[in-house]
Amino acid sequence: MAAAATESHQFAPPKVLTYNPATTPPLLISQGAEGRLYKTTHLSADRPCALKYRPPKLWRHPILDARLTKTRMGGEAKVLERCYRAGVPVPALYAMDLAAGWMMIEWIHGMPVRQAINEWLGERPETILDPADQVDETPLVELMKRIGTVLGSLHRTGVVHGDLTTSNMMLKEKESKGNDKSEAGSKKYALEGDVVLIDFGLATQSLADEDRAVDLYVLERAFASTHPRAEKLFTHVLEAYRVAFKKAPSVLAKLEDVRMRGRKRSMVG
Numbered sequence: 170m171a172a173a174a175t176e177s178h179q180f181a182p183p184k185v186l187t188y189n190p191a192t193t194p195p196l197l198i199s200q201g202a203e204g205r206l207y208k209t210t211h212l213s214a215d216r217p218c219a220l221k222y223r224p225p226k227l228w229r230h231p232i233l234d235a236r237l238t239k240t241r242m243g244g245e246a247k248v249l250e251r252c253y254r255a256g257v258p259v260p261a262l263y264a265m266d267l268a269a270g271w272m273m274i275e276w277i278h279g280m281p282v283r284q285a286i287n288e289w290l291g292e293r294p295e296t297i298l299d300p301a302d303q304v305d306e307t308p309l310v311e312l313m314k315r316i317g318t319v320l321g322s323l324h325r326t327g328v329v330h331g332d333l334t335t336s337n338m339m340l341k342e343k344e345s346k347g348n349d350k351s352e353a354g355s356k357k358y359a360l361e362g363d364v365v366l367i368d369f370g371l372a373t374q375s376l377a378d379e380d381r382a383v384d385l386y387v388l389e390r391a392f393a394s395t396h397p398r399a400e401k402l403f404t405h406v407l408e409a410y411r412v413a414f415k416k417a418p419s420v421l422a423k424l425e426d427v428r429m430r431g432r433k434r435s436m437v438g
């Protein structure tokens with residue numbers, strides 16, 4: 170949940186947020202165990218950005234802590250740049266200071282895919298796939314396909330995300346959505362927009378089918394538990410992935426094995 174004003178933060182924000190006169194007062198967007206995310210601006214007031222900050226961990230040896238921050242955040246920045254250059258939809262990297270533990274990335278206007286789907290499903294009957302309901306699930310199917318296409322481009326680039334969930338994808342707002350303010354218009358456009366992947370903190374570079382399959386499996390499981398009413402539509406993600414990515418057939422065959430292992434593990438307990 171967004172919390173305003175620097176003063177109320179439990180720990181001081183990084184200096185970059187206080188010494189640069191062109192920087193807009195930071196808004197704390199999220200706070201996790203390892204880091205915080207602020208909304209601020211980069212270079213000019215009309216260029217919003219997300220600032221990811223990993224504050225020093227006082228319980229860790231300072232040299233080890235600095236090394237960990239450099240490795241993890243440096244790895245995340247490297248992956249972001251690689252994806253951006255290859256045309257995978259990710260936020261652009263604006264600036265970073267690994268020694269100080271922060272990086273500034275493009276602000277994506279929109280909402281997490283998780284929220285967009287839940288708001289859209291909120292108005293639907295319990296099982297949206299029941300033909301008797303005559304619910305037009307086309308917008309959600311189209312969104313699933315866009316997710317599959319983006320994942321195909323991610324894996325083609327040689328990157329696995331490591332933490333795929335619908336919270337780690339943003340639905341980038343489209344201009345048309347902003348122009349049509351009517352209720353019908355906002356429903357019609359609720360699931361429109363480009364899917365942008367975020368949070369590459371656990372990403373790695375890999376070309377292995379196994380890693381790619383596990384990436385898809387993690388999303389499949391997360392999707393089933395976050396959006397149980399739309400679980401059956403996940404197949405559209407995999408279909409679009411198959412179309413977008415030449416090596417998909419062997420990844421999807423591997424996904425079968427990964428699922429099997431997952432089922433065995435849950436039977437054993």
Ligand SMILES: Nc1ncnc2c1ncn2[C@@H]1O[C@H](COP(=O)(O)OP(=O)(O)OP(=O)(O)O)[C@@H](O)[C@H]1O
Pocket residue numbers: 198199200201202204205206219260274275276277278281336337339367368369370
């Ligand atoms: N580039 C961005 N533009 C807009 N909002 C963003 C951006 N990056 C992150 N967010 C928002 O901030 C939230 C947290 O971001 P992110 O997941 O990258 O941080 P995190 O601290 O690693 O979080 P987590 O604890 O979920 O891993 C996201 O769910 C999203 O709502």
